[in-house]
Amino acid sequence: MLFNSFEFIFVFLPITIFGFYGLGSFGLRQAAIIWLVLASFVFYGYWNYGSIILIISSMIFNYRMGIFLGNKYQNNPVKSYSLWVYHLFLYLGIAVNLAILGYYKYANFLIDNFNVFTGAELNLKNIILPLGISFFTFQKIAYLVDSYNGKTRNYSFLDYCLFVIFFPQLIAGPIVHHWEIVPQFANQKIIKFSYENFALGWTIFSLGLFKKVIIADGVSAYSTPIFVAAASGTELDSFEAWRGVLAYTFQLYFDFSGYSDMAIGISRIFGITLPINFDSPYKANSIIDFWRRWHITLSRFLKDYLYIPLGGNRKGETRRYLNLLITMLLGGLWHGASWTFVIWGGLHGCYLIINHLHISLKKYLSWHNNKQSILEILFYRILTFLSVVIAWVFFRSESLDGAIIILQSMMKFNFSSFFHNNLSNLTSNIVFYGFWLPFLLLIVWFAPNTQQILMQYKPTLSSDDSKISHAFLWKPNLLWATSLGLISFIAISKVLEAKASEFLYFQF
Structure with a gap:
């Protein structure tokens, strides 16, 4: 399920919010947390329910391993072992996590390279990469290391589950530490609906959605065809090559910036503040x-x-x-x-x-x-x-050959090729270099980012000490409400009229 999809915005998110705060209104903190955990499993399983078994098994293993490693600091003779035993189990825990990641993400890569160097014809079945496995693997490894170093507390399994599976940051980060997020789950205030948190969360989400569906997806039309052409061996002129690379440079920027904003915004709606992950x-x-x-x-x-x-x-x-x-x-x-x-x-x-x-x-x-x-x-x-x-x-680039073609084309510097092209290419050059490029450079080099606009309300765990004009600071007034309403309307209209595109970092 994608943040920029109809199903998420109009079905999953409202149901999850109403369920969480509905249970919270009766003071049922544990039930509200269970609801959020179950909703996160539904969110994750929407792509492939088979992956749920993997992530649950992994969570149980790492939670029990974390408890064992944490016992190193307990004055309990029954649970005390020699230091080398804890050291061994730490490496075992890390190795298991890396082995799972290695199998799903790198097995075919290793086999293919082995075949190239040896002439063998080994073949593995097509392995489906579980979404977010790189992100939650790193989170669990960090948890084990912190447990070994005595930095974890006696968290409940429920809180640990939410730490791993919390859906806003599950698929593409930010990669959070347990000490950043688990204590927030224990705060009784998070189950009480807050108009301020909702307003801040929706503001950040809307800005992120706009970045993704309007800017990132809009500029992708100038990027994807160029890299596809290079992958097929098609020769490019310098303006085509630079157009494709610069377009991807901005596409990735606004795609990832948009996702980061949306993750932070959704979390804030539930009273959870995430660390900053993207800062201009x-x-x-x-x-x-x-x-x-x-x-x-x-x-x-x-x-x-x-x-x-x-x-x-x-x-x-x-x-x-x-x-x-x-x-x-x-x-x-x-x-x-x-x-x-x-x-x-x-x-x-x-x-x-x-x-x-x-x-x-x-x-x-x-x-x-x-x-x-x-x-x-x-x-x-x-x-x-x-x-x-x-x-x-x-x-x-999809291959080294494709990357070399693009780099060689970028170095040609044939300025006459800007005009000596077919009408479609000329139009693309004029629109991209005349509008998109100066507009996007102006934003990424000089405009304040989301965290700066909302700095008065501490949208992320990290503080931002930069100074921006008072005119750009978000305020709960009619002007900002109208502006955010327009941004939301434009972005959601795009969501309704087009099929949702994946975030680029989902493939990692």
């Missing part, structure tokens, strides 16, 4: 800054549970750069079982290394305290943006 990443002035803004909770997980355990920056500069590269290569592979994702991750790993070397050079030359001029900031922002754009070519 194309405003970044460096690749380091980009990864502080793009998929923030994934970056946090990779840093805390991969980069730092590898040694982080504690073992010298060479080891630090190697750890960065390994982290980003695995981060790329996490996104998909394809060499294009590995290359994308490797590119960003190299970008980060270059960024850190640049910082070290500035410190060596004593330039790091110099205040940057507007021109410098603009230069670094454009350089960062173009670096990200180039990497997206591999991220989106």
Whole structure:
């Protein structure tokens, strides 16, 4: 079930809200939580009910494993074992989770590559990838590590279930920690309907829905045909190639930004505040800054549970750069079982290394305290943006050959090809480069984001200290109500007239 579908907006969400707050009005907190858990299972099982067995089995295993690991800190001689036993079970728990993820997501990839290198003809049946498995696997691994480190409490199985299965963030994040969300479930206030939470939640949801169905889906028409053509070996001119890559750059941005807003908005309707996951990443002035803004909770997980355990920056500069590269290569592979994702991750790993070397050079030359001029900031922002754009070519391409075709076409710089094309191509160039490109650049580089607009009401767990004009701050007044009503009307009209399209991050 998609957030941008008729079934979700007009059937599932209203029933879930009425059921949750209906039970809450009688003070039945546990019944309300059970209702939300069951609704989340319905939401997840809507695609494939067979996946419910997998996620329930996984939840039971990880919950019991978490309790066992947490016993390391209990002064109970019956439950106390040698430290190596807990260490062994921690690795066992992580291995089981990774094995499940590896089978569903990477088995065919490994077999295909084995066949290429050995000439064998091994074949696995078509494995259906359970939606959201990459996201909830990381959440459960983090829970086990935190249990081992004594950071978890004696959560009930019901609260743990909701932590894993909570439908707004189940499929594509944000990747939440237990300490961020489980204590909120215990708050008796969440079962009491709040007009403020509903208004904030619906505002954020509406903005996200608009981003998805109007902007992301609208600009996809300029992206998809180009990558499909490249995958088939079709030669492209430079304006076609750049149009396709830039269109995908914005499509992915607004698709993921829209999903993040919708997840945060839906959660807020139920009185739950999620962590920020998307913070205007194309405003970044460096690749380091980009990864502080793009998929923030994934970056946090990779840093805390991969980069730092590898040694982080504690073992010298060479080891630090190697750890960065390994982290980003695995981060790329996490996104998909394809060499294009590995290359994308490797590119960003190299970008980060270059960024850190640049910082070290500035410190060596004593330039790091110099205040940057507007021109410098603009230069670094454009350089960062173009670096990200180039990497997206591999991220989106269906094959290495397709990516190479697009990159070669981008390098042709045949400016006359803008006009020397058929009428359809010329029209696409004029509309995209004349309207879409300047409009979208203006938004992603200069406009305040959703969190900034609503900063007075703390829409996410993380605070935003940036300053924006008072005129852009959301207020419960007639002007904002009218504007949000119009945005909702336009977005829902699009939902009613067109088949809902999947969010791009669902495939990861």
